[in-house]
Amino acid sequence: MKHLLLIEDNNEIRENTAEILQLAGYTVATAENGKKGIEIALQKKIDLIICDVMMPVLDGYGVLHLINKNPELVGIPFIFLTAKAERNDFRKGMEMGADDYITKPFNDIELLNAIESRLHKADMLKKEYQSNAAGVQQMLNEFGGKNALQYLTESGNINHYKKKQIIYTEGNHPVRLFYIEKGKVKIFKTNDDGKELTVGLFNEGDFFGYTALLEESVYKENAEAIEDAEIAVIPKEDFEKLMHSNSGVQKKFIQLLAKNVSEKEEQLLGIAYNSLRKRVADALITLQNKYKKESDAIFSMHISREDLANIAGTATESLIRTLSDFKNEKLIEIKEGNIFILNEKKLASLLN
Numbered sequence: 298m299k300h301l302l303l304i305e306d307n308n309e310i311r312e313n314t315a316e317i318l319q320l321a322g323y324t325v326a327t328a329e330n331g332k333k334g335i336e337i338a339l340q341k342k343i344d345l346i347i348c349d350v351m352m353p354v355l356d357g358y359g360v361l362h363l364i365n366k367n368p369e370l371v372g373i374p375f376i377f378l379t380a381k382a383e384r385n386d387f388r389k390g391m392e393m394g395a396d397d398y399i400t401k402p403f404n405d406i407e408l409l410n411a412i413e414s415r416l417h418k419a420d421m422l423k424k425e426y427q428s429n430a431a432g433v434q435q436m437l438n439e440f441g442g443k444n445a446l447q448y449l450t451e452s453g454n455i456n457h458y459k460k461k462q463i464i465y466t467e468g469n470h471p472v473r474l475f476y477i478e479k480g481k482v483k484i485f486k487t488n489d490d491g492k493e494l495t496v497g498l499f500n501e502g503d504f505f506g507y508t509a510l511l512e513e514s515v516y517k518e519n520a521e522a523i524e525d526a527e528i529a530v531i532p533k534e535d536f537e538k539l540m541h542s543n544s545g546v547q548k549k550f551i552q553l554l555a556k557n558v559s560e561k562e563e564q565l566l567g568i569a570y571n572s573l574r575k576r577v578a579d580a581l582i583t584l585q586n587k588y589k590k591e592s593d594a595i596f597s598m599h600i601s602r603e604d605l606a607n608i609a610g611t612a613t614e615s616l617i618r619t620l621s622d623f624k625n626e627k628l629i630e631i632k633e634g635n636i637f638i639l640n641e642k643k644l645a646s647l648l649n
Contacts, residue, residue, distance in 0.1 A: 299416055300324045300341065304334035304348040304360060305378065310401070314347070317405050318412075331355030335363055338370055345416055347408075350379040350390070361393050374415040378403075454530050464506075464520040464528070471509040471516060474536045477501050480526025481588065485607060486518050494568075495607040496561050498523075498587045510536060523604065568610035577619040578644045580609035581629070585638055597637040605636075 305311040328334035350357035380401040484497030589596040606616040630637040
């Protein structure tokens with residue numbers, strides 16, 4: 298059950314509106330002025346606030362200002378009620394961050410529809426989605442953009458890349474979004490001496506190349522196929538059309554695709570402070586988490602020692618020695634170039 302806060306100085310309007318909301322199945326707390334409304338919002342878990350504009354003690358604009366300044370309250374959907382329908386009042390409320398604006402007199406359906414719409418949007422923005430095609434499609438469906446992702450991926454051309462083939466390079470301007478239909482891709486950076494560091498791994502159903510599009514800047518890394526790959530190439534214009542078609546989709550899409558930032562930060566922190574054994578173990582666990590299939594009893598992967606060293610942030614020779622140690626300790630097995638993880642728990646819990 299959702300908990301609403303109604304702030305209204307007119308006793309008759311406050312009581313009648315609260316009764317309507319309760320009949321609609323909401324729990325309603327009421328306040329006769331903005332100051333008391335803020336106090337209630339801080340005391341109770343509130344899902345949405347309905348607030349009059351013109352009130353004594355603290356008006357609606359003051360209430361919204363204090364809510365936006367308070368970390369405990371910011372983000373709560375906010376609907377203004379007012380008898381004033383002038384455009385300037387409407388613009389002021391929306392520019393301050395109000396989600397909706399209803400003028401008096403209003404009918405029951407108008408109010409209830411506005412509340413339902415804002416609560417639904419808030420729930421969608423809080424929801425976690427998988428960072429792959431299925432997760433994005435689920436998000437788009439729930440926001441009302443049904444089959445938008447399917448349209449993008451199916452309308453894009455499918456490019457075929459051979460193993461080790463470069464897909465894009467640092468410094469170039471992006472003109473497309475990439476979606477992996479088949480294969481694996483790595484994102485890496487290169488220093489002045491030509492040494493590589495892998496900063497991202499992508500699998501079937503993943504998007505990549507989006508950071509430069511979102512920043513409207515050049516690529517800050519390189520992309521290369523780890524194995525033969527089939528990649529849908531989506532024009533920049535189509536991607537931007539999707540992003541601008543729905544503000545809720547736009548916000549969630551950015552949140553979804555930006556999850557890789559925290560992964561990169563964690564990786565770089567490990568490279569800076571972890572031991573060689575710990576870095577190699579973490580690289581193996583990263584590969585397993587990214588590429589293991591549900592049907593795999595034991596994860597295995599054929600990856601060049603150079604690529605694995607670039608993920609771990611170490612020299613290839615050091616990586617090979619460490620893999621040999623792990624093999625002797627029965628943590629992994631190596632057959633015909635394939636690495637089999639035998640003891641995931643011990644690898645994941647290795648200490649520095």
